[in-house]
Amino acid sequence: MTKVEHTLKFVTEFDETHPIAMEALAIPHSELIAMLERMLKDLLVPAIIPVLDEINANGSYAILKVAE
Numbered sequence: 681m682t683k684v685e686h687t688l689k690f691v692t693e694f695d696e697t698h699p700i701a702m703e704a705l706a707i708p709h710s711e712l713i714a715m716l717e718r719m720l721k722d723l724l725v726p727a728i729i730p731v732l733d734e735i736n737a738n739g740s741y742a743i744l745k746v747a748e
Contacts, residue, residue: 698730728746
């Protein structure tokens with residue numbers, strides 16, 4: 681089967697005046713992005729699996745999956 685990888689783009693907006701946001705923004709940019717992507721995946725994947733199962737139930741030519 682041929683795989684076509686695609687992406688969704690998410691944006692996290694921080695209130696720079698909030699103490700927790702200030703701590704997050706002090707993390708090196710690449711590390712902050714990696715952390716946010718892990719958190720997003722941990723939160724969203726379990727919630728969308730039932731939707732993907734429903735979408736894929738009658739899939740005869742293409743199946744939508746979350747890439748690991």
